[in-house]
Amino acid sequence: MHAKTDSEGTSIDASWLPRSPRRPIYYVQSPSNHDVEKMSYGSSPAGSPAHHYYHCSPIHHSRESSSSRFSASLKNPRNLSPWKHVQLHQDDDDDETDGRYGGSTDKVRLYLCIGLFFIVMFTVFCLILWGASKAYKPKIIVKNIVFENFNVQAGNDGSGVPTDMLSLNSTVKILYRNPATFFAVHVTSTPLELHYFRLKLAAGQMKKFTESRKSQRKVVTVVKGHQVPLYGGVSVLASARDQQHLARVEVPLNLTFLVRSRAYILGRLVKSKFYSHIRCSVTLKGNKLGKPLNLTNSCNYD
Template identity: 35%
Template sequence: MLHTRSESDLASLAPSSPSRSPKRQVYYVQSPSSSMHATPNFTSPMESPTHPYFGRHSRNSSASRFSGIFRSSSGRKGVRSSKPNEKGWPECDVIVEEGNYDEFDDDKACTRRCQVLLALLGFVVLFTVFCLIIWGAGRPFKTEVAVRSLTVSNMYMGSGADFTGVPTKMLNVNGSLRISVYNPATFYGIHVTATPLNLIYSDVVVATGELQKYYQHRKSHKNVVVHIEGTRVPLYGAASNLIVEEGGAVQVPLALEFEVRTQGDLVGKLVRTVHRRRVSCPLILDSTSNKPIKFKKDACIYS
């Protein structure tokens, strides 16, 4: 049954002042009962499904209360919540994923480090084996040293005094020693050095010489001449053992001793082969003879 409204009723419903906006009334939506087929009750006409405001209001309400579970690209579950902003659009606040990815990152970093360490260790092992093979291949090529001759240009013995004024026999020796060095290595050269070359009489060094360091190519021979000299060397009590011949000739038993050291660089300066040859040659010097003393192959001891 329809009821007509009077003008007084309409006036009472009109706003009291145009400058003041009408107050928005609060409406409540009753949640549906346990029965899924129950008809919802609306307390306001604006909440009616036929009212145009109903759709927007329901969407905003649902957006404000929306929360859900999602699955990320990596397959992990998470919870996402949102709330409406001032314009009524849903705004995402926080995305919280279940679990922690740091453990996977740590595993990947550890795997990379392990791979790098294994690769480095493998390279070191292979390079060490290669160097050992090269070093072993170069060990058999020992340098050969041979003393060829000794020429004495001047030998004189006379009376004198040492630096403290003690009178004794003095010996002067001046000569040259010729040595042959052979490098049998097929794939590397050698650096040749030697200790001082000494002429020794009764534990007294009467003359000495020095071999200058030099480089010798592979599979090559080289003859080296070393100058030996001794000036006013005091003999003290050893002078009594000198052999003095008729006519003033003096024969002095001596020993030539030195050591030759050779070094071969195979892989730059990382792999080296070092050989040492010690030489000892007995001989007798005659003060009246200027002929060179030649040494046979078995005249010296090579060790």
């Protein structure tokens, strides 16, 4: 060893000179088992540099430290290679991605369940209203009918066939009541018809109207016939040509019609319909013209 003398006469051993700064430590892939066994026993390949070469190498560790670290890596199986670490990180990212997509799917399912729940509840509510409305069927009462006049005279039908012709004028008074507490009704009807058996003698149309909740009204409808050919079908009216026998005329008639009531409970979402088939028996009397005939107990309501 060569010694160097400074200005103060002291000598410093060259081996104790300051070393160069340490370089960053690099990790390399673990060697095979065969190389590890050789290094663990301290053997080195032929022509390897001296011990001071390892101090200057970039790896910067001694043979003993390398051997001990490699031996520890063999004893500790939990030390994973770099690409295994990368694979684990990728799996974690995939798990996080799956969790994020799964969360959005759960939200969609939750919204669908909530929407379906509200639809079912609304349907049940509508069914309850519809069922409750059936208990409020409108009340219809045919009060009376007034025959204003009737006349029988000889004439010809549309084809020129001579026959007796009947003209009749009457009015029907109806009481309509809506007992419902939470909906109004829209009322229409078929024509009111007066029949002698199957022969229609007069007809009239009731005007449509809307009845509010818990209210009632009287409806008056004109039922009339003009120049109706009889063709001998009403023999009892044959004597009605003579005004002297008019007071003794009695003709049994039937008054028939259908009343339709529609209730719109939730706009047009919930509808409730009521039908009333009405048939009344009435007798046309020549001596009762202009007087109301009571029909309160003479009608059937279906």
